[in-house]
Amino acid sequence: MILGELDRKRRTMVSSSIIELVHMYRNGQIATREINQLRVRSIKNYLLDNALTKNIYLPPLVASSREGAAPNGDPIELSIIDGTQRIAAFAQLEDSILKALRKVKKR
Secondary structure: OOHHHHHHHOOOOOOOOOOHHHHHOOOEEEEOOOOOOHHHHHHHHHHHHHHOOOOOOOOOEEEOOOOOEOOOOOEEEEEEEOOOOHHHHHHHHHHHHHHHHHHHHHO
16 A cells, blocks of 8 residues: 555654755755746745735745755755745845845945
């Protein structure tokens, strides 16, 4: 029975911050599907438009890990199942914010 095989596999839920996930994404530790830049831009605009009111809702990112785990138990590599565009949007938004801060610092 297929369900019996699935029940014997070890499942672990890990919670990571967006900062940690963006770092993993930048280091190539997160495999994603093809990025849809229009969707990424839409998510970034949504985040920016609602940042002041703090009325932001995004579903959680869902990923799987088939590789081993780090000594602390966190996955070494992830494969995004749901959230490719969201993780790309967070990474690009961070880039935009850092770029704006550098411009302000130069003045």
